[in-house]
Amino acid sequence: MIAATQLRAGNAGSARGAASLVAEAVATTKAVLAAHEAAEAAGEIVVRADSAFYSRTVIAACRRARVRFSITVRIDAEVRRAIATIPDDAWMEIQYPQPVWDDEQQRFISRAHIAEIAYTAFEGRRDETTARLIVRRVPDLNKTAVDAQGELFTVWRYHAAFTDSPFILVQAEAQHRGHAIIEQVFAALIDGPLAHLPSGRFNANNAWLACIAIAHNLTRAAGVLAGRPHATARAATIRRHLINIASRITRHARAITIHLPENWPWQHNWRRLFAIAHAPPA
Structure with a gap:
């Protein structure tokens, strides 16, 4: 579900206005949970984001809203120095339930190593934050080579997330990777209503x-209410199966009758x- 949207003028980067977007999304989420009296049952609210949202203002917005954060960190010199301090025996091997495609190496990855270390972001500034730096590493087959003694050594590619998640390492790392689900939402919107933008007028x-x-949100809710096959279906599938359907409307006195297709496979949904x-009417 989409909790907040924001349109920026011009060629704006993702970080522009990110803090206000996060605050609005969190406020909407809390309001929905409160309306359904599910705030306590919902557990922790975690703001997951990619590296474009790694900024002091976004993390400060999460802290003000009293929610957790899990944000991808750019691998710069400071982060590399922190990663270098992780002991060799601290790395834990994990296996993905499904292989993950790596664009840079052009291959599927099914295994990786993860570790964590305490890290202070924006050190020396007023709003410096100390939390967990969760690091995932995979072998870089494009750079793995032979050293001067003829022994094969592995060159690693690192991915890091800065988080104050209270969950154990394996859970926190897997939960952070789940932020990529937003890309599926983008794909569904681009395949539908976003294809009509821009109109040339900002308002x-x-x-x-x-x-x-x-x-x-209405389409996703309709899919959930229709039953399990449509609960996880793409928005285009829901529109094709349940919304954009051929029917005929007839009126008899004050009664309106909808004539739907015969032998329609999704009639029960x-x-x-x-x-x-x-x-049903009284």
Whole structure:
């Protein structure tokens, strides 16, 4: 579900306005949980983001909202120095349930090593933050070579996340990797309503973006209510199966009858959705 949207003018980077976007998304999430009396049952709220959102303002916004954060860190010289202090025996091997495609190496990765170390971000500044630096490393086959003695040594590629997650290392690392699910949402929106942008007018695009979020959330809710096959289906599939359907409407006196296709494979899912959304007449 989409909790907040933000449209920026010009060629703006992802970090511009990120703190206010995070604050709005967290406030919406808390309001939804409170409305359903599920705030305590929901557990921890974790803001997961990629390296474009790694900034003092975003982390400060998470702290003000009293939520956890898990943000990808750019591997700069300072982070490399911190990674170099991790003992060799601190690395733990993990295996992915499903292989992950690595664009840089152009191959699937199924195994990696993870470790963690305490790290102070933005050190020396007013809002410096000390939390966990969770590091994942995979062999870089493009650079693995033979040293002067003829022995093969491994060159590692590192991915790091800065987090105050209370979960154990394996859980925290796996949860952070889950932030990539937003890319699936982007793909679904680009395949649908976002294809109509831009209009050339900022206010019109901003209103259209708000409508996109509403339509996306309603579509996802409809899929969940329709049943298990559509609960995890793509938005385009839900539109094709449950929304954009051929039907005929007839009126008799004050009664309205919808004639749906015969032998329609998704009729039971549609009827379940209709029964939940519209109670039968008295």
